[in-house]
Ligand SMILES: Nc1ncnc2c1ncn2[C@@H]1O[C@H](COP(=O)(O)OP(=O)(O)OP(=O)(O)O)[C@@H](O)[C@H]1O
């Protein structure tokens with residue numbers, strides 16, 4: 033099993049670990065999906081996770097906001113240990129936002145209602161405050177004029193940007209992206225990546241599963257390669273792409289970079 | 292997005308290439324419609340001519356009747372016979388009905404009985420079906436499989452069979468006699484061969500005031516909710532809004548109860564001056580004198596120690612006269628029970644009968660009614676000056692709990708066995724189908740929706756209420772409505788358990804009058820009306836909730 037020391041090479045780290053995972057195991061029935069994940073993430077760090085399909089990338093980041101329950105090891109997010117305590121879970125989910133591959137917008141609500149829903153019902157904000165913040169974020173992701181449309185009326189790229197605005201309006205500290213551009217046509221990928229690039233400089237701690245290598249090179253503090261439920265290799269992007277050490281990493285990179 | 296000048300071609304434009312008409316989609320479309328109209332037209336023609344032929348064969352005896360004074364046979368009076376006397380009894384009715392009433396009145400009774408069982412059935416089936424549907428999706432193995440077994444068994448046996456089983460085997464054979472009525476979970480609900488007796492709420496005249504307070508409490512809570520919301524926004528601190536609003540609601544409602552009870556004094560009882568009763572508490576001393584006790588509250592102890600026999604107590608009990616079903620009686624007897632005073636009630640249909648009985652001293656010690664009634668009735672007495680009206684405390688509302696007196700339950704409400712059997716049968720049957728609809732509705736909302744809701748921090752309750760249910764309802768409501776319609780139509784199986792619904796009344800009318808076509812027409816029209824109303828609602832609803840798509 034590879035144990036990895038966190039690498040401390042980045043520009044805007046505060047020195048505090050905001051996510052600490054130690055020896056995290058997860059089984060689906062008999063299937064061992066995560067085999068001892070160790071990862072420490074500092075506040076403000078941007079981490080890109082790559083790896084072949086089925087390697088457990090989604091499973092891992094879904095454990096961080098407890099959409100999946102890990103069965104062994106310890107996960108501490110923002111000082112709170114993830115356990116079956118529902119109050120802890122509720123608290124963590126307020127601080128951890130997640131953007132999905134399939135957007136998962138609520139089709140029965142307008143764009144604005146989608147974005148305002150959680151702040152009103154979870155953060156207990158007034159409608160006015162929620163609307164103000166929602167519009168601010170819709171503006172930031174570049175689609176304020178779509179506020180009163182329904183998700184079904186938007187393009188994929190626009191929907192994903194709404195999903196990002198919806199997550200950000202909750203003012204989370206940590207953002208999880210699970211292949212946010214994989215369901216998009218090439219011309220829409222750019223508009224979503226632009227938004228994510230914009231966020232990466234904004235003090236958020238970001239864990240993104242993505243195969244957009246340009247994005248990883250540009251904004252990641254660390255790139256992590258997962259295979260078969262383990263972290264196989266991690267490094268700063270320059271070294272990771274130019275000088276991969278592990279055979280599996282090399283193979284994977286050669287497949288996605290030259291095809 | 293907009294190429295403003297380029298408009299779609301109108302239908303009159305001509306293609307450059309000529310298409311033979313048998314391949315031209317536009318021509319084929321029109322042809323298909325013409326063909327369809329011809330087919331439908333001929334089916335309808337066949338149907339009508341068939342009915343007309345049959346009617347003319349039956350017609351002389353059944354459908355046509357004597358019209359006017361001169362001998363003239365006509366269809367115009369076909370329904371006139373329904374104005375004549377029904378002459379048959381109907382076992383239960385919401386509205387007054389006697390055998391001397393017309394067939395029309397009988398039909399109205401049947402219709403209301405159908406509406407009653409359908410209405411209550413729809414509400415209960417929805418509740419049971421929703422619970423079973425959610426249970427079917429439960430993580431818990433036992434819960435899930437109980438729900439599954441129930442749904443599978445019920446859906447795969449005919450309703451008529453279930454009704455027969457329920458009525459004849461379970462209810463008629465197994466239920467105890469009235470004096471050994473079943474009392475499930477110790478609740479004041481009594482199930483016996485006489486039906487199901489259960490408590491009801493009776494309201495007294497001060498209820499209006501209390502009701503006003505309830506409305507006030509609601510408005511007040513609403514304002515408090517908004518005020519606290521605004522304050523939360525200002526200070527940025529969350530307060531337990533819900534707690535304070537609920538608390539203040541109940542405080543105002545409780546206050547209203549006190550105000551209403553202390554300001555309205557409409558209740559009283561009539562008692563002879565000789566009894567030396569000036570106020571309610573004097574009743575206690577009256578009974579103490581009669582039973583030769585120091586303190587009426589020690590009565591139970593005396594009986595236990597054998598110093599007083601049950602017969603003696605019964606002989607000395609306070610005799611109360613009242614008008615059948617009057618809230619005044621419920622109000623008084625509740626206080627008599629609280630004071631430990633043994634009493635017996637005689638009930639009369641009208642106040643004047645009660646005052647007559649009161650006049651014969653042996654029948655009643657007191658006559659309980661609203662003060663105004665008492666004052667009016669007292670004037671009927673020869674020695675009216677010898678009787679006084681004693682005020683009784685009243686509360687806005689009281690529970691009337693059924694109690695066995697002789698071989699009947701008095702107080703509370705009663706459901707007949709026939710109604711119960713039909714209701715339970717319809718509810719259990721329809722709920723199994725509704726459960727499947729609810730399950731399908733919930734499953735139709737993708738897993739991603741729940742994950743997004745959870746990831747945003749919504750609680751499980753909020754996730755269900757704000758995300759899953761609104762979307763599931765779009766899928767659930769249309770088939771649900773047709774289950775409601777099914778339940779209403781299935782209620783005509785009432786025939787099997789002798790519940791007098793519309794169809795049973797109509798069958799009796801058909802048999803008795805020898806005219807079978809008119810009842811069938813009326814019944815068909817009624818059920819058709821139900822169907823049309825429900826489908827109109829459905830169309831309106833579907834239009835309203837359609838998801839907006841690109
Ligand atoms: N709910 C589940 N039940 C059983 N097995 C599961 C479940 N979810 C995931 N798995 C399995 O766990 C493994 C890891 O899945 P995961 O979705 O994390 O992979 P991934 O790295 O995100 O892949 P992809 O790039 O295709 O999204 C896969 O082999 C998958 O089949």
Ligand SMILES: [Mg+2]
Pocket residue numbers: 089090091210211
């Ligand atoms: Mg994945």
